[in-house]
Amino acid sequence: MSANIYHNRKAQWLAYIGLFCLLALVPALFDSPFLLNQLARYAVFAMLAVSVSLVWGYGGILSLGQGIAFGLAAYGMGMTMQMQFQDPVSDPVPSFMLTNDLSTLPLLWEPFWSTPIGLALTIAVPTIFFIGFGAMMFQARVAGVFVAIMTLAMLAAWYAMAYDMQPFTSGFNGISPPMPFEFAGVSIDPYSPTAYLICVGFLAALTLSAKLLMQSKFGLIVQAIRDDPERVRFLGYNVAYYQVIVFAISGFIAACGGLCWVMVVQYVSPTSLELTLSVSAVIWAAVGGRLSLLGAILGAYLVNGLQSYMGDELQDVWMIVLGSIFIGVVLFLPRGLVGLIEDALGYFTGKSETETSGVAIERAV
Amino acid sequence: MMSLLELRNVSKRYGDFAAIDGLDLTINKGELRCLLGPNGAGKSTCMDLIVGRQRVSEGTVSLMGTDIAALSEHQIARKGVGRKFQIPSVFKELTVRQNLEVAFNRNKDPFLNMLSFKHFKGQKRYDEITDLIGLKDRSNTVSGLLSHGETQWLEIGLVLMQDPVLLLMDEPTAGMTEQETYKTSQIFNTLKGSHTLVVVEHDMSFVREIADVITVMHMGKLLAEGTITEIENNPQVRNVYLGTEGIH
């Protein structure tokens, strides 16, 4: 009896690398700025789905607050890009602030004069916030549905803040930096192959690192904690410590997504902190298969592709369509679409329950 | 003989109700102690207090002379206390092998574990233990697919992989068939002498098979302590058990 190739580590790495090579080839095959920009957005959504797969699929932490890291980073990037446009002497204050009766630049905005510091804050602030928030939750042993509720409440709080602090964030209108992001003297046009490849590069680097991490002992222990935290605790591990770390890593990934997002849309508003985005990310991961980073990526591309090409009459009822897809997946495909692939490969290449070759079985992909 | 574990005047109260009430218990190194008592006597609570899952309201718990009552669960586990739960708990999505790997891993630091990809160092111990618990040919089976009895054995295996100085086993044969119970008693007899064990059991034929000294608890207090014959002939114990299902 041979092993299911789906569980073979080498085959898994090949599949991951194959997918990213394919994505990287897109600009060479299609000369359409619109398509590239759209696919860059999908790559950003895929990062968000990977963050969900890591924290929920592997870590068993159902976070509905991945949008917090995404949104905070989006604002950081928006502020960085806005300040690239401002001039320290002739025009130091963004125009939306002037219309909100702010005549000097708020202290909060000062560091964003510097692009490197702005970028560092864009990633560091959400990650550090996730460390603190995670420590608070997991030290108190909040688990299961209560994590979902707490992350949701926290997301709502950040949304309200972004919305209400009009002079600092431009509230509901959001911030639209007038110029594309400029890095090391190069302007990155959101519709260019460069912007697209940066997004795919981020996605590939983050996913492969996360995959490697999950194949280490750390990843094994994280999965054990998902199955039974109490058991892990009595084997001598500090469970909260591990949970904070996965949570923070997932926040870091979502933050990278937020950064790339504003680079390709040149706009940030409270919508990135909306419940819809965070919940959608959970659904993308569930549809593709939350136990697989690759599955989560596929889920993000498929669901968003479906939404884009579904036709206008269905757009109004999109949330209903999405909800139905989610319910269908939960009921009939608990391992998501990659579960089908697992079964199909198992059918052709061997039994899935056990395996006899020397390679350790990998349930989660 | 040196005492490994000592409970002195330990109480655990939930409001007005004392689940454990002034309990003294001494376990010596290398012994196998059976803990008996009717439902609700406080046996599981007693184990919870030792491993830090519950906090004592009063009294001291010391392991090899150091007070452990204030330590957190993972610290107590690192001091060498292993616990098997009344409701078997294993990692259902992981394979038998992965389950035992998590238990064997001596390195508890997350960042060091991120750098560890090595194929498992505990092969020798792994072989010994899978032999003992009879799961050798199930190494790559996802543990959620194991039978109830096998799950119990796997959890015993997890605790053994930890290589603890003190093993606390809460109803290891619960839900097992007669044959499985017999096999479990063989496992325990193998462990006897080289390990220190406290075993909670209701199944008297199992207790007869493995026990040296038996401690009987009732309503959070120590009722009697002695060999199997002493306990079976103890009028107080008979009285308590006749009130419930009777000792058999």
Ligand SMILES: Nc1ncnc2c1ncn2[C@@H]1O[C@H](COP(=O)(O)OP(=O)(O)OP(=O)(O)O)[C@@H](O)[C@H]1O
């Ligand atoms: N968290 C709690 N709050 C209140 N009472 C509790 C709590 N935990 C246990 N008890 C009570 O303490 C008593 C002892 O319970 P324990 O589980 O230790 O009994 P046991 O001897 O293990 O019984 P069994 O043989 O049924 O497993 C019971 O009356 C139980 O209802």
Ligand SMILES: [Mg+2]
């Ligand atoms: Mg009990």
